[in-house]
Amino acid sequence: MKRSIVVFVVILILCIPSAVAAQGSPEGQIEGQVKIEPNGEGDVSDLEATITWFIGAKIETSYGTRTNDDGTFSFSNLPTDPDYTYFVSVHYGDSEFHSSPITFESGENIKSVEITVFPFDSGEDDNLEYLFAAFAIVWVVIFGYVLFLQQRQKRLRHDIETLKTLIKEND
């Protein structure tokens, strides 16, 4: 009996690590990098990055950190259970930019993510060149036309004077 209890305890002790591994040990890490569009120029330091994780559709928890000078950030001590799905969001300007869903595969404990942010009104700024082009073309064409009329008028005045002089001479 005593022997069987010892065997049982030994088996139990041997099973603990695999049971813990199956649960997903909190040793996962998500490393991230914030990139800025359209040309990579802009300050991506000290931005608020938040990680949220779900089990199924249920939000488990979320917490935040701030990006380093180069736009990198890291979340550690995360459960690596494949049932857990993580999302990272970065607050930039007035907008939130989200990562794709992140899941640890079995045996994996580090994941990398890249989040691209862009100024909220970048679309408007891009269109400024269209507005400028339209405006410039309108005035270049109108001034060009006025100049053309003026030049022709000048030539005509000269022609009229010349013709009048010739007529006078003929008379």
Next chain:
Amino acid sequence: MKIRGSLRNNTLLGLGFALMMISLYLMFIYVPTEKGMGIIQRIFYFHVPLAWVAFLAFFVVFITSILYLWKRDTKWDTLAHASAEIGVVFTTLVLITGPIWARPEWGSWWTWDARLTSSLILWLTYIAYLLVRSFAEEEEKGARFAAVIGIVGFINVPIVYLSVNLWRTQHPPELVSDLEGSMLLTLLVSITTFTILYCLLIMRNVSLKSGIAEVKRLRGLLEE
């Protein structure tokens, strides 16, 4: 008479310049950015006035062409010719600014929808008007043919205007009555400015066309 004409010209020029400055202020500083389209919507404040002036110019061609065919007075023909030329310049600008607006909004420079296609036909019609005049062997004959084109071609103007209501088009419908107060004010000031510009251009162009006629007359006298 000459002094009065010059005074009228200078007054219009001064008024036009002042209104142009006010228009620029209204277009780019005063009027709020439209929420849906953003900053590109500001093209509206000169795209629509350009179209308005083009329609006005072709309306003048229509009336003066009728008067020319009826009275056979060359002053009406001169006015029609001058107005058609300005109408073509302004329609060209409408056809340039429209695609510049369309590109960021629709993702393409051009689409063969009713408004755009009828506008292109309008432009081609008045290009034909100018070509008929310049290629006609007899000036009087050219003026008569052009007058017919000027009258028939004007039928397209209401078609262009109503096309957005008659057919399903990508071009937005006329929503002037729905404009917010500051937007309507900006549009109206801009329309007034471009109308004054049209008046200045027509005066200058008529004077030029009269000058051309005078040169022809003097050459005739010299040849005799």
